[in-house]
Amino acid sequence: AQTVTQSQPEMSVQEAETVTLSCTYDTSENNYYLFWYKQPPSRQMILVIRQEAYKQQNATENRFSVNFQKAAKSFSLKISDSQLGDTAMYFCAFMKQGNDMRFGAGTRLTVKP
Amino acid sequence: GAVVSQHPSRVICKSGTSVKIECRSLDFQATTMFWYRQFPKKSLMLMATSNEGSKATYEQGVEKDKFLINHASLTLSTLTVTSAHPEDSSFYICSVTGLEGQPQHFGDGTRLSIL
Numbered sequence: 001a002q003t004v005t006q007s008q009p010e011m012s013v014q015e016a017e018t019v020t021l022s023c024t025y026d027t028s029e030n031n032y033y034l035f036w037y038k039q040p041p042s043r044q045m046i047l048v049i050r051q052e053a054y055k056q057q058n059a060t061e062n063r064f065s066v067n068f069q070k071a072a073k074s075f076s077l078k079i080s081d082s083q084l085g086d087t088a089m090y091f092c093a094f095m096k097q098g099n100d101m102r103f104g105a106g107t108r109l110t111v112k113p
Numbered sequence: 114g115a116v117v118s119q120h121p122s123r124v125i126c127k128s129g130t131s132v133k134i135e136c137r138s139l140d141f142q143a144t145t146m147f148w149y150r151q152f153p154k155k156s157l158m159l160m161a162t163s164n165e166g167s168k169a170t171y172e173q174g175v176e177k178d179k180f181l182i183n184h185a186s187l188t189l190s191t192l193t194v195t196s197a198h199p200e201d202s203s204f205y206i207c208s209v210t211g212l213e214g215q216p217q218h219f220g221d222g223t224r225l226s227i228l
Binding site: 043095104 | 156
């Protein structure tokens with residue numbers, strides 16, 4: 001079974017600073033997909049970024065980028081120029097072929113003014 | 114626009130009541146939908162995979178008779194919490210998946226409170 005570990009229950013960052021959220025996973029699969037989702041207080045699940053395991057290039061989406069280390073099974077999320085609206089729970093997610101998705105425990109990020 | 118519509122968003126009912134939650138795929142036909150449960154300040158736990166035209170696949174520890182799933186069409190899956198009790202109170206979220214490897218699209222969730 002696949003497991004996803006987020007070792008940082010809570011993080012905080014000053015507005016405009018950069019923060020990195022860590023995520024590791026365990027799998028025997030070679031082809032899979034990784035995601036970061038954001039869940040603000042509204043509890044809506046919002047896709048932040050997606051990475052395909054067969055791609056070596058790290059995904060980026062504006063202020064969000066990942067550091068994907070396949071051999072180390074690590075998938076960290078970097079948020080640059082943090083904004084107050086980035087305050088939310090962030091979930092790392094693993095999806096194998098068949099679209100069965102598993103989530104980490106989450107990291108609560110607080111952006112401070 | 115929204116890809117997934119989940120209804121109702123909030124339910125408060127008495128113990129012993131059965132509650133039905135609907136999840137509709139708005140943008141595409143979905144042969145597979147997923148149902149998750151989320152406790153306060155916790156992660157999403159997959160409850161079951163809803164398969165159009167066939168039986169749902171339940172995760173270990175999830176009671177099939179308690180959480181009935183019906184996926185009668187390519188755009189609608191329903192989760193019925195039967196004879197609900199206070200311990201069933203939780204946040205339930207559905208998701209829809211499209212092509213292989215594409216992210217799941219989530220409904221806005223249903224907050225269920227059993228008195």
